[in-house]
Amino acid sequence: MKNTHLLGPGTVVSSFGPSPTVVEDAGILWEGERILEVGAFEELSIRHSGAQLLNAHGGMILPGLVNLHHHFYSALARGLDPGVRMADFSAILKGLWWRLDRALDEEAVRLSAALSLAECIRTGCTTVFDHHASPSFIRGSLDLIAEEVSKAGLSAVLCYEISDRNSHQEALSGLEENLEFAASCENHLRLRGLLGLHASFTLSKETLRVLVEKRPPDLGIHVHLCEDAADRRESLRQYGEAPLERFDALGLLDRNALLIHGVDLEEGEYERIGESGATLVHNPESNANNAVGSLDLGIANRAGCRLGLGTDGMSSAMLRALRAAFLNRRASTADPSLGFEVIPKLPANNAERAAAAFGLEQLGRLEKGAPADFIVVDAPPPTPLDGANFFGHLIYGLSEAGCRHTIARGRILLRDFRHTELDVEKLAAEARELSPALWERFGALSVGDD
Numbered sequence: 001m002k003n004t005h006l007l008g009p010g011t012v013v014s015s016f017g018p019s020p021t022v023v024e025d026a027g028i029l030w031e032g033e034r035i036l037e038v039g040a041f042e043e044l045s046i047r048h049s050g051a052q053l054l055n056a057h058g059g060m061i062l063p064g065l066v067n068l069h070h071h072f073y074s075a076l077a078r079g080l081d082p083g084v085r086m087a088d089f090s091a092i093l094k095g096l097w098w099r100l101d102r103a104l105d106e107e108a109v110r111l112s113a114a115l116s117l118a119e120c121i122r123t124g125c126t127t128v129f130d131h132h133a134s135p136s137f138i139r140g141s142l143d144l145i146a147e148e149v150s151k152a153g154l155s156a157v158l159c160y161e162i163s164d165r166n167s168h169q170e171a172l173s174g175l176e177e178n179l180e181f182a183a184s185c186e187n188h189l190r191l192r193g194l195l196g197l198h199a200s201f202t203l204s205k206e207t208l209r210v211l212v213e214k215r216p217p218d219l220g221i222h223v224h225l226c227e228d229a230a231d232r233r234e235s236l237r238q239y240g241e242a243p244l245e246r247f248d249a250l251g252l253l254d255r256n257a258l259l260i261h262g263v264d265l266e267e268g269e270y271e272r273i274g275e276s277g278a279t280l281v282h283n284p285e286s287n288a289n290n291a292v293g294s295l296d297l298g299i300a301n302r303a304g305c306r307l308g309l310g311t312d313g314m315s316s317a318m319l320r321a322l323r324a325a326f327l328n329r330r331a332s333t334a335d336p337s338l339g340f341e342v343i344p345k346l347p348a349n350n351a352e353r354a355a356a357a358f359g360l361e362q363l364g365r366l367e368k369g370a371p372a373d374f375i376v377v378d379a380p381p382p383t384p385l386d387g388a389n390f391f392g393h394l395i396y397g398l399s400e401a402g403c404r405h406t407i408a409r410g411r412i413l414l415r416d417f418r419h420t421e422l423d424v425e426k427l428a429a430e431a432r433e434l435s436p437a438l439w440e441r442f443g444a445l446s447v448g449d450d
């Protein structure tokens with residue numbers, strides 16, 4: 001029984017799907033990477049008295065959260081003054097992000113990943129889809145990030161952001177990095193690859209031609225789509241086609257595709273995304289920060305789009321992002337009756353997308369045989385809770401409560417609010433030492449101009 005663990009007692013919610021099973025005074029028994037049993041805590045503790053106990057203190061025991069769009073590389077931008085006016089979306093890219101990513105070297109990429117992963121653990125995210133860019137260190141960057149993912153103990157789907165914004169050579173290098181990494185982890189337990197693309201307006205015809213030629217058919221794209229009107233405007237100006245139309249014509253829209261943002265979609269495009277089976281990923285906090293507007297979840301939902309949720313590098317906190325999505329839905333429509341019709345689908349779809357990526361049907365469910373990915377949110381329910389009103393508890397109570405424990409593939413990564421494996425204080429100290437030089441390189445780079 002030495003490697004058998006028992007978590008509880010707490011309220012177990014079986015999944016983020018519609019009408020989950022909710023069991024009070026429950027526990028989870030697990031061994032290695034899999035859940036052995038979910039049931040009444042007292043009964044489990046009698047039958048498995050030799051199991052190592054992890055006290056849930058009556059908290060909410062939920063499946064580990066999934067983030068469908070993150071940028072680990074943004075971790076060292078905190079407090080950085082770009083020194084130029086952020087007048088619009090293009091100015092934000094050229095003045096901040098495209099300078100920061102060019103300034104990243106190997107060590108900065110490593111530390112950014114480690115810090116972001118630590119935040120994922122602290123906020124209960126056990127599977128994260130990252131979209132990486134470091135034009136001065138492309139080849140080998142995904143392996144380096146994967147090493148940090150392995151050290152952290154999480155599951156991740158990684159990709160490199162292909163773009164012609166600096167040069168065609170860099171775009172090709174990015175493509176090779178994606179292809180090589182994805183092939184190397186096809187059967188990995190906790191890693192997968194996707195084909196990362198920046199956005200239509202920075203991808204040349206030639207790059208997309210080579211990409212389509214070399215893409216294995218089941219390797220999905222992970223791309224920013226219509227985050228701002230600039231994507232459509234520039235794609236039409238340079239290539240004579242709108243972003244979605246371009247990707248569609250090349251056969252890149254399929255059920256493995258992750259389309260990020262969709263703020264500036266037009267009539268007919270939502271339906272096309274719905275038909276394709278691609279996942280359209282909402283990033284409410286990032287959209288608000290960039291003042292670009294936000295995805296119309298109502299239209300997208302009615303058009304049959306599969307909708308997901310990400311943080312886009314703004315933070316790693318998925319429950320907070322979920323609450324932001326909920327509040328934005330009401331604020332942007334001025335309709336307080338909305339929110340519950342679509343927002344609950346987001347965490348459920350995120351879990352489904354992660355399950356598909358890893359070929360693990362049970363990922364995201366707390367049941368016998370499922371991967372041991374679960375968290376304890378420190379919010380013992382003060383009112384009646386069942387499958388029907390769980391989402392109300394999630395939005396109004398849990399999103400602001402701390403994550404007490406994070407268990408990923410059976411490893412306890414956060415125990416009583418403290419990291420068990422990562423030394424965050426040391427990582428932050430290393431980052432503070434490295435950041436001034438990174439910011440200096442950033443400052444020396446010119447603001448990109450067409």
Ligand SMILES: [Zn+2]
Binds near residue numbers: 070131313
């Ligand atoms: Zn993004």
